[in-house]
Amino acid sequence: MRNFFKHPFVWSLLIIFVLILLNSQGWLRDFKDIFFQTTGPVQKNLYQFSLKANSFTDFLFSIKELKQENTNLKQTNQELLNQLSQLREASRENEFLREQLGLFEPEQRELILAQIISQGSSNSARYFLIDQGIKHGVKQKAIVITAGNLLVGQVTEISDSFSMVQLIIDPNSRVNALIQETTVNGLIKGGPGSELIFDLLPQDQLVKKGETVVTSGLAGVFPPGLLIGQISKIISSQVQISQVARVKPVVDFETLDKVFIIK
Amino acid sequence: MAMTMKIFLIIIGLLIGVILQTTLIPFLSVMGASPNLILVLILILVIFKKFEKMWWAIVSAGLLLDLFSGLPFGLTSLSLVTVAFLIDWLHRNVFSEIKLWISIGLIGSASLAYNILLIILGKLLSSSFYSGTSLLVIVIELGYNLILGLMLFYGAKKILHWK
Incomplete structure (x- = not known):
């Protein structure tokens, strides 16, 4: 029995369960904050680098599709411009009706x-x-x-x-x-x-x-x-x-x- | 002095591993599956050194992963420690040598066991927990981990396999 409690696997489990208990009481919050503050700057820079590298490789792989995508986007843009002018009109009408009915502006x-x-x-x-x-x-x-x-x-x-x-x-x-x-x-x-x-x-x-x-x-x-x-x-x-x-x-x-x- | 240096290198290596796991590796994701660098690093450590000597590093790495996982706290470390212990037992009792094909086989088995444990322990720790990991994600992750294992095996052999 004594040997059982000396085994590192049992020790590992005990430590983890104690930490789960401490975390559930919110006592690890400060430790987490210190850890994130220490590693945060490195992570931020590495994450930004990964984002840029990812978008660059995406760009390289999608060069062939760019022309087609450009045509599609132009078409979507025209449709959206049309919708925008209709929405502007609706918004003006909405504003006028709000004023007439004495309703408050949305927060x-x-x-x-x-x-x-x-x-x-x-x-x-x-x-x-x-x-x-x-x-x-x-x-x-x-x-x-x-x-x-x-x-x-x-x-x-x-x-x-x-x-x-x-x-x-x-x-x-x-x-x-x-x-x-x-x-x-x-x-x-x-x-x-x-x-x-x-x-x-x-x-x-x-x-x-x-x-x-x-x-x-x-x-x-x-x-x-x-x-x-x-x-x-x-x-x-x-x-x-x-x-x-x-x-x-x-x-x-x-x-x-x-x-x-x-x- | 050499021992202290090795412990220091292991700590730094695991910390860098955790940072890479949360920043760079998610961008290697295919169908929502990315490699598990920390799991592979821990398994390599367990294969070259005994669980008894490395348990502190495994617990620390698991807890660091827990901080970033978003899963119920302790789930990753519990799964990692259990898998590392099982692989160590299997390695010592069934295979006595450190060979590439044995290590790769152990890494593959451990990847599967780790994901199964995450699902089972997740349910035990939180009844509302639902693991969205599909079989496809597990298979892609397995493939990724095997490639990582291959890459890290020889490097680790030089650094960790001292007499």
């Missing part, structure tokens, strides 16, 4: 800019470590977006100067969402690779490829109207209670280097 969001320092170390989870924490005003479960109101994820772990962000593509992430065109509600989950799964879509509703998915604001965790992605494939079966679709996120998580945290 402006207060944002904190953060830089991504590193990614999660496991293939089983998708996380970012960012350089903003409690002392910068970040709160637990704060929502993280990127330019253009695109949903990135949620703060799940926080220390004085750093935060861990669970991405929407993480297998354990859950976001209440709806299809913008039809207001059909469902649940967005992290899927394989960088795809999302849109689950719990009612069987009697028509879901089309290319439709836009945004946060619904149900459950009050995520604010409504944040852009998530576009439906890329419908996996529907009459046997199941609900429909399931695949969603391509609008955020390219591979090229992201800065995000905003909603205060």
